[in-house]
Amino acid sequence: MISEQHFSSSFTSVWHKITPLADTYWRRENLKIKRELSPIENRADPKLRGFLNELAFETFKKSKEMGLLPRKELIIPIAQNSVEKIANYIFRITNEEESIAQTLDNNAQLEVFGLTQNLMLFFPKTQSIIFRPKFSGCGIVSACEGDLIYNDCLYEIKAGDRKFRVSDIKQLLTYSSLAFLNGTLNFSKVGLFNPRNGYHWERTIDQLCIELSGMRESDVLSSITSHMTQLAISR
Structure with missing residues (x-):
């Protein structure tokens, strides 16, 4: 299949x-x-794009479930707590160490926050x-x-x-x-x-x-x- x-x-x-x-x-x-x-700025290493995209979606999901506002000080800790889970998932797909990160540098944090913020703004109603x-x-x-x-x-x-x-x-x-x-x-x-x-x-x-x-x-x-x-x- x-x-x-x-x-x-x-x-x-x-x-x-x-x-x-x-x-x-x-x-x-x-x-x-x-x-x-508005588009976000591509700040992080392009090799991490798939990883950061998936991390942002997971962060968006958890943030909505927790009823959080799209504020950086609230969102970034959620992203950091999801890094290991998403890194393991992406590595199983790519089998490439350079496609994942174990920690988020400043550029990665800003990119994940931008993606998460746009997702939260576009899908504002949690109950829907x-x-x-x-x-x-x-x-x-x-x-x-x-x-x-x-x-x-x-x-x-x-x-x-x-x-x-x-x-x-x-x-x-x-x-x-x-x-x-x-x-x-x-x-x-x-x-x-x-x-x-x-x-x-x-x-x-x-x-x-x-x-x-x-x-x-x-x-x-x-x-x-x-x-x-x-x-x-x-x-």
Whole structure:
């Protein structure tokens, strides 16, 4: 079985069959994406970017659960207490010592705080957040989890120093199709947010499916899971 990220970024012929208009749509859509918050300054070593992105999300999650305000003197201790956990997680993925840090220097602290602050500002209502929603696997795709659901919208947090990609919306459709298959589709919208550059994108699932394929939400999502199953059988 494979991850949802692998499925979303690979199998070009499958995705072209399901969403033939995706590339054209996303080129057009990328021109409309607006900045919602001020970008943060990239202060730390770029090799630590994945580690700091994950650390900021964990810090954001814990800060919201504790009811904290986005103030540096409150946020930095939460980040420091999460360093070991996130470092172990990232090292298991990369197996590279230079991709993690055991302590946070001043630049790393400022970058983590900036990311965390933007996340807290963009998702202000604690009671409206469901962190790390879980999705059962299907066929070739393993069980997985998303980032968060907020106000009826499934969000993926993409904190890299880049624009959103068409594979990002395919990842959101992958989660949505798994939820649809299991009768747990408790959101009607999908969205992307980048706390590093402040950009945000959001659409209803049905609107997105029509734009990508000319078909309604139920047809597209069921087609995705059908292909997951067919790919597993063909292996």
